[in-house]
Amino acid sequence: MNDLRQPVSRLWNSTVVWSWVFNGLRLSSVLILLPLLTRLLTEADLGFYMLLAMQITFVQLLDLGFLPAISRSVSYATAGARELKAHGMESSEHNLGTPNYPLLWQLLSTTRALYQRLSIGVLLLMGAWGTFAVGLKIEQASDPRQAWIAWSLTLAGTVFEMYSGWWNTYLRGLNQVLVSTRIQAGAYLLRLLIAAILLIAGLGLLSVPIATLISSFLQRSLSRRWALRFMAASKRPETSHAEVSRLLRLLWPNSWRVGVHCLSNSLVPYLNTLICIQWLGLAGNAQYGVSLQIMNVLQGMASVWVLVKWPIMGQYLSRRELPLLRALVRQRFLLQMASFAAMAVVVVPLSPWLLTLLKTDKSVLPMIWMVLLTLYTFAETHLSSWATFISLGNRLPFLPVTVLTNVASVGLSLVLLKFTSLGFGALVLGPLLAGAAHNYWRWPREGCRVLETSWTRLFFSGKNV
Secondary structure: OHHHHHHHHHHHOOHHHHHHHHHHHHHHHHHHHHHHHHHHOOHHHHHHHHHHHHHHHHHOOOOOOHHHHHHHHHHHHHHOOOOOOOOOOOOHHHOOOOOOHHHHHHHHHHHHHHHHHHHHHHHHHHHHHHHHHHHOOHHHOOOHHHHHHHHHHHHHHHHHHHHHOHHHHHHHHOOOHHHHHHHHHHHHHHHHHHHHHHHHOOOHHHHHHHHHHHHHHHHHHHHHHHHHHHHOOOOOOOOOHHHHHHHHHHHHHHHHHHHHHHHHHHHHHHHHHHHHHHHHHHHHHHHHHHHHHHHHHHHHHHHHHHHOOHHHHHHHHHOOOHHHHHHHHHHHHHHHHHHHHHHHHHHHHHHHHHHHHOOOOOOOOOHHHHHHHHHHHHHHHHHHHHHHHHHOOOOOOOHHHHHHHHHHHHHHHHHHHHHOOOOHHHHHHHHHHHHHOOHHHHHHHHHHHHOOOOHHHHHHOOOOO
């Protein structure tokens, strides 16, 4: 028995293992929840559910980019930064080497005040735009009255997430990644269980919004408790309105850039979904949406290797510990790429068979488009990691090009839909070709310059010099 305790304890305290658990639960949403949705909802209702899911994805970007900037700033303060800058980083010579608690408390008070106001903005904006977008197709749902209630619950859950969801990200910025991931996994498991029970009970489109509201409340409560426990090492000082305003002015220059970057990235699948609904209807959107869900799970599972190390990477960069940073980037990025490839080889060919085995009448994209969608998701995953790495230095040189690329990808998809018979293929080829023209090779190269190495030397030289 004693021989088992050590490996079990190691697994229990492994951030990567818990991240895999969390993403395994996300995979379960495809293997368990999605089959329930496809079997218990009509084709039109499933398409409406996918439309609600895209609304949530879009709204999450309305924090104007403050959340990534705050997370990065919390990481700097945890590493010992004396002060924050609007652009770039403080010199490593001025680093305290221990957490700067006064600055952490100021960031917490600033974040709370900010997201109270942003949640009101989300309520007003999405109450208008989201209701309009949903209302365009709501009559195609099997029960329009239930669909309106489902949208109302979705809107309420989204506003609550904006109001309180930042606590888990703040906790992660404190380098409490293990606790943060455990909370995420527990909340997501609760969400899956409640959603499955409600679907089986016959609540249809109401099931997932209700489950999401409950799980969000649990995640917020636990994340807040653990973040305050970490901060209890120092007495909380009073943060004046002037100090909050000063910090917001420091965060804003790169926050809005992050917001524009994330918004433009999310607009590609969001606009493609609207285009798909317009050209191919809700039934076509169900097919396209199921395929995107599968890709999102593959991306989430593979990204775990890098995701859990962003806080420590930010600290290495803050202290200019480049040899350690190069070794960590090489290891984690290789694991990410290998994991994605291994899972895709299994999941993509089997996805049509699994849907048939589950006795649903739903399907994924034709296999040629599924393969190209997988290639696009792989390239986007690698690009996203390098863009996030570059942004750790509190700068976003990639912003103008990535925004133009995203706009071009949507335009190209529209052109292909209008002038060719590619159908779903237009929604895949547009983003893939636009990204391959510049972003997929340019920004990995720029990220390696930060590491003072090259892409080939980083990944193919064991010395990482």
